[in-house]
Amino acid sequence: MKFSENWLRELVNPGVDRAELCHRLTMAGLEVEGVEELGRGLDGVLVGEIVECEKHPNADKLRVCKVTIGAEVLQIVCGAPNARLGLKAPVATIGANLPNGIAIKQAALRGVESFGMLCSAKELGIDADASGLMELAADAPTGRALAEYLALPDASIELKMTPNRPDCLGLTGLAYDVAALFGAPLSLPAAAPAPVSGTATRDVRLEAGADCPRYLGRVIEGIDATAVSPLWLVERLRRAGLRPISLVVDITNYVMLELGQPMHAFDNDHLQGAVVVRRATAGETVTLLDGNPATLDPGFLVIADDARALAIAGVMGGFDSRVTTETRNIFFESAHFAPPVIMGRARKLGMHTDASHRFERGVDPALPRVAMERATALLTQIAGGTPGPITEAVLPEHLPQRPAVGLRRARLARVLGMQVPDAEVERILGALGMQVESTADGWKITPPSRRFDIEIEEDLIEEVVRVHGYDRVPTCAPSGQLKLGLPPESVVAASRLREHLVARGYHEAVCYSFVAREWLQRWSQDTGAVALANPLSAELAVMRTALLPGLVEALRHNLNRQQERVRLFESARVFHQGAEGPNETRRLAAVVCGRAQPESWTADKRAVDFFDIKADLESLLALSGKAGAVRFEPLDRPDFHPGRSAAVVVDGVSIGVVGALHPRLAKALDLDQDVYAFEVDFDALAAGRLPSAAELSKFPMVRRDIAVVLPDSTPWSTVQAVVRQAIGEALTGLVVFDQYVGAGLGSGTKSLAIGLILQDSYRTLTDQDADHFVNSAVAALERECGGRLRG
Incomplete structure (x- = not known):
C-alpha cells in the first residue's frame, strides 16, 4: 500500500512529523517499508511557458526557447523532444540546485547562451519519467513556484500490509488507525449522494449466489471522455505508484485508493441487455484490458451481459467493453465479491492486479454504494454527464455479518499484564469505528463492517494494546517455581552425535523435506509416501520417506562442482502414511565418496570402502555403549549393493542399513564412482546404556x-x-x-x-x-x- 503523506494529512492530521508518524504506524502493526521524499530542493524552480521555440543554428537535436516566468523572459537551450510553443513546464532558474545534484548556471551550448533549464520529472525527483519535459496543465499559473503549485514537498510512504488488515488498503481505513493512534479528528470526504438528473438504467442479475451478494450499477450519459484528469488527482495517483491513464480510469483508481473499493467502468453502448454476475463456463474466453486473451473455467466469476462475458470479476475488465476517448455513456460497477472466489484467480492467469489484491483479502460490503456516489460526483464535476439512478442487486442472507464481541476488563488486564483505564479502552475502540457498549464486567463491541479480522475477544485485546502502545506494556519476570529439566543420562544428545561426525570429517547438510515422487520411486522408497494437497511444484510433491535420496542428490551436486572428496550427513525426520495419518520418524544418514583420507604427501591414496563407513557408524554406536551389541547381517535391498552392504541389528532389532549404493541406482543417478552410505533410526542410535563400574581383575590374561x-x-x-x-x-x-x-x-x-x-x-x-x-x-x-x- 503506497500513498501520499499530504493526502493522508488531509484526512487526518496527527500533528507530528513524518518520522514520528512512520514510527507509530510501524509499532501499531502497519509496517512502514519505505519512504520516498518528493519535492525537496525545488527552490528557484518556477512554472514557465514556452513563447518561442526555434531550431538551434548549430545542433540538429537542440532548440532555442524563449520561456516566460511571469515578469521575465529567459532564453533557454533545450534538447527535450516535446519542447514546443505554448507548452508549460518547470523552469530551473540560475542559482537553483536540483535534487539530482545539478547546479543551474548561465552556460553557452553550441555557441548560444542559455539562462536556465527546462526540467523533466526525473530531474526534479518527482517521478521516474525522463522521456521529456514534465508537461504542466494549460491553466498552470506562469511564474508560480513549482513546489507550491504541485503541493510539495511531500512523501510517498509504502506500508507492508499483513493479510488480516485489508481495511487499510484504502486511505480512509488507514485514517481511522492514525486518528486512534494520535487522538486526532477525522476529516473524511463527503459521502452525500450525487444528484440524479437522468433516467437511464440497466438491469442487474445475480446468478452466483454467495460469490457476489451485492452489485451496484449506474449509467452516466453524455460525459466528455477526452477531459483531462486534474493535476491534484494525477499527482495523488502518481505518488501512490499508479500511472495516470485516462479520466474515467483515473477516477476509479482514485476511489480505490481513497476508500479501498475497486470499481470498473464499461462503455454502456457496448453492453447488450442486462448485466449478469455468474460463474464462467468451461473454455469460455475473455480478452482482457491488456489485450491478452484468458481462457476460463467454472472456478472464475465473470461479469457478463446477455451476449458474452465482459470482465473477470475482481480481477480485470474486458477489452471489448473498455472506455475510450470516443465513449459518451458509461456504466459504473461497484460490487462486493466473496474472497474465496477471487483468491488465486489472478495468479492462475499469471497476473496480479490492485483489484484482486484487495478482493481476495476482503473488502467492506458496505462500501460499494459509498464508492459509487464518490466516483459519480468526481466524474460529473470534471467531465460532466447525466447520472441515472443506482441499480442495486443484493442477497442479504449472503452478506458478511459483524456480530458483537465481548471484552472483559479482567481478561484484558490478565493478558496484557497491566491495567488500561476504561476511558482509554473506550476511546481507542471508538476511534477505530467500533460501537462500544459498557457491560458489568467490560464491554460489548460491534466492529465496523470493514474489520473482517475482529472475531474473538483476543482480537479486541490486540487492538487495544497496539494502539495504546506495545512499548507501554511492562516487562516483568514470570512468577512461580521453575523446574529444571535435565536430559536423561541414557540418551546421547543429538548435538554430541553431530559433533562426533563433524570431528570425523563430515559436513552437515539440510535437505528439503518435500521431494519428487520420481526420486523415491527410483530408490524404491515410495511406499507409504505422504502426498501434499497443494504442492509448490511437481518436484516437491510428496514428503520424503528416507533421507538418502536428498542427501545423495546433495553429494552429486558437490561432485558436479569439482569436489572430489565428499562426506555429508543429515539428522532429520522422514514421513510415512499410517492408519491414522502421517507418522514422523527421526533418522540419521551419511554419504561418502572419494579418497578415504584428505589429500597430503603422507596420506593413503586409496578410495573409501565399506569398512570406512562401517567404522564411522560403529564409532557412533560406541558413544551410546552399544558397540558390542551390534551385528551386521546380509542385506537384500534394490537400492544397495548385494555384496557390499549390511543391515544394522542392535539387540536383535534392525535399526538401519550401511553399504554401497547399487550400481544400477548409481548409474541412474549419473554417479561415476562408488558411493557408500548409512541410514539408521535416530532414537535407536541415541538410546544409550548407563555405564556401570566393575572391579578390575587382579589375575593375568x-x-x-x-x-x-x-x-x-x-x-x-x-x-x-x-x-x-x-x-x-x-x-x-x-x-x-x-x-x-x-x-x-x-x-x-x-x-x-x-x-x-x-x-x-x-x-x-x-x-x-x-x-x-x-x-x-x-x-x-x-x-x-x-x-x-x-x-
Missing part, C-alpha cells in the same frame, strides 16, 4: 590363537556370537587378525585367524582351563557354522 576354516558365506558377526556364547564371561576380548582364501582350502571356504582373550576375576587360569575354552569354541563353531580347525 591368557591369549589363545586359532585358525578356523569356515564356509565363505558365514559372516563374522555369526562367528563372534557363537564363540561368545560358548565361552561365556571368561572371554574378555575377541579379535580377528587374519583372513585367508586360496590354495590349500576347499572351494567356497575361508580361513579366519581368531585371537581369544581369556581372564577370570577370581583365579589364575591354567593351561587346562584355556584348552577347555578353546575346545568349547571350536566345538560350537563346528556345530553351529560347519567350521573346523585348520591343520
Whole structure:
C-alpha cells in the first residue's frame, strides 16, 4: 500500500512529523517499508511557458526557447523532444540546485547562451519519467513556484500490509488507525449522494449466489471522455505508484485508493441487455484490458451481459467493453465479491492486479454504494454527464455479518499484564469505528463492517494494546517455581552425535523435506509416501520417506562442482502414511565418496570402502555403549549393493542399513564412482546404556590363537556370537587378525585367524582351563557354522 503523506494529512492530521508518524504506524502493526521524499530542493524552480521555440543554428537535436516566468523572459537551450510553443513546464532558474545534484548556471551550448533549464520529472525527483519535459496543465499559473503549485514537498510512504488488515488498503481505513493512534479528528470526504438528473438504467442479475451478494450499477450519459484528469488527482495517483491513464480510469483508481473499493467502468453502448454476475463456463474466453486473451473455467466469476462475458470479476475488465476517448455513456460497477472466489484467480492467469489484491483479502460490503456516489460526483464535476439512478442487486442472507464481541476488563488486564483505564479502552475502540457498549464486567463491541479480522475477544485485546502502545506494556519476570529439566543420562544428545561426525570429517547438510515422487520411486522408497494437497511444484510433491535420496542428490551436486572428496550427513525426520495419518520418524544418514583420507604427501591414496563407513557408524554406536551389541547381517535391498552392504541389528532389532549404493541406482543417478552410505533410526542410535563400574581383575590374561576354516558365506558377526556364547564371561576380548582364501582350502571356504582373550576375576587360569575354552569354541563353531580347525 503506497500513498501520499499530504493526502493522508488531509484526512487526518496527527500533528507530528513524518518520522514520528512512520514510527507509530510501524509499532501499531502497519509496517512502514519505505519512504520516498518528493519535492525537496525545488527552490528557484518556477512554472514557465514556452513563447518561442526555434531550431538551434548549430545542433540538429537542440532548440532555442524563449520561456516566460511571469515578469521575465529567459532564453533557454533545450534538447527535450516535446519542447514546443505554448507548452508549460518547470523552469530551473540560475542559482537553483536540483535534487539530482545539478547546479543551474548561465552556460553557452553550441555557441548560444542559455539562462536556465527546462526540467523533466526525473530531474526534479518527482517521478521516474525522463522521456521529456514534465508537461504542466494549460491553466498552470506562469511564474508560480513549482513546489507550491504541485503541493510539495511531500512523501510517498509504502506500508507492508499483513493479510488480516485489508481495511487499510484504502486511505480512509488507514485514517481511522492514525486518528486512534494520535487522538486526532477525522476529516473524511463527503459521502452525500450525487444528484440524479437522468433516467437511464440497466438491469442487474445475480446468478452466483454467495460469490457476489451485492452489485451496484449506474449509467452516466453524455460525459466528455477526452477531459483531462486534474493535476491534484494525477499527482495523488502518481505518488501512490499508479500511472495516470485516462479520466474515467483515473477516477476509479482514485476511489480505490481513497476508500479501498475497486470499481470498473464499461462503455454502456457496448453492453447488450442486462448485466449478469455468474460463474464462467468451461473454455469460455475473455480478452482482457491488456489485450491478452484468458481462457476460463467454472472456478472464475465473470461479469457478463446477455451476449458474452465482459470482465473477470475482481480481477480485470474486458477489452471489448473498455472506455475510450470516443465513449459518451458509461456504466459504473461497484460490487462486493466473496474472497474465496477471487483468491488465486489472478495468479492462475499469471497476473496480479490492485483489484484482486484487495478482493481476495476482503473488502467492506458496505462500501460499494459509498464508492459509487464518490466516483459519480468526481466524474460529473470534471467531465460532466447525466447520472441515472443506482441499480442495486443484493442477497442479504449472503452478506458478511459483524456480530458483537465481548471484552472483559479482567481478561484484558490478565493478558496484557497491566491495567488500561476504561476511558482509554473506550476511546481507542471508538476511534477505530467500533460501537462500544459498557457491560458489568467490560464491554460489548460491534466492529465496523470493514474489520473482517475482529472475531474473538483476543482480537479486541490486540487492538487495544497496539494502539495504546506495545512499548507501554511492562516487562516483568514470570512468577512461580521453575523446574529444571535435565536430559536423561541414557540418551546421547543429538548435538554430541553431530559433533562426533563433524570431528570425523563430515559436513552437515539440510535437505528439503518435500521431494519428487520420481526420486523415491527410483530408490524404491515410495511406499507409504505422504502426498501434499497443494504442492509448490511437481518436484516437491510428496514428503520424503528416507533421507538418502536428498542427501545423495546433495553429494552429486558437490561432485558436479569439482569436489572430489565428499562426506555429508543429515539428522532429520522422514514421513510415512499410517492408519491414522502421517507418522514422523527421526533418522540419521551419511554419504561418502572419494579418497578415504584428505589429500597430503603422507596420506593413503586409496578410495573409501565399506569398512570406512562401517567404522564411522560403529564409532557412533560406541558413544551410546552399544558397540558390542551390534551385528551386521546380509542385506537384500534394490537400492544397495548385494555384496557390499549390511543391515544394522542392535539387540536383535534392525535399526538401519550401511553399504554401497547399487550400481544400477548409481548409474541412474549419473554417479561415476562408488558411493557408500548409512541410514539408521535416530532414537535407536541415541538410546544409550548407563555405564556401570566393575572391579578390575587382579589375575593375568591368557591369549589363545586359532585358525578356523569356515564356509565363505558365514559372516563374522555369526562367528563372534557363537564363540561368545560358548565361552561365556571368561572371554574378555575377541579379535580377528587374519583372513585367508586360496590354495590349500576347499572351494567356497575361508580361513579366519581368531585371537581369544581369556581372564577370570577370581583365579589364575591354567593351561587346562584355556584348552577347555578353546575346545568349547571350536566345538560350537563346528556345530553351529560347519567350521573346523585348520591343520
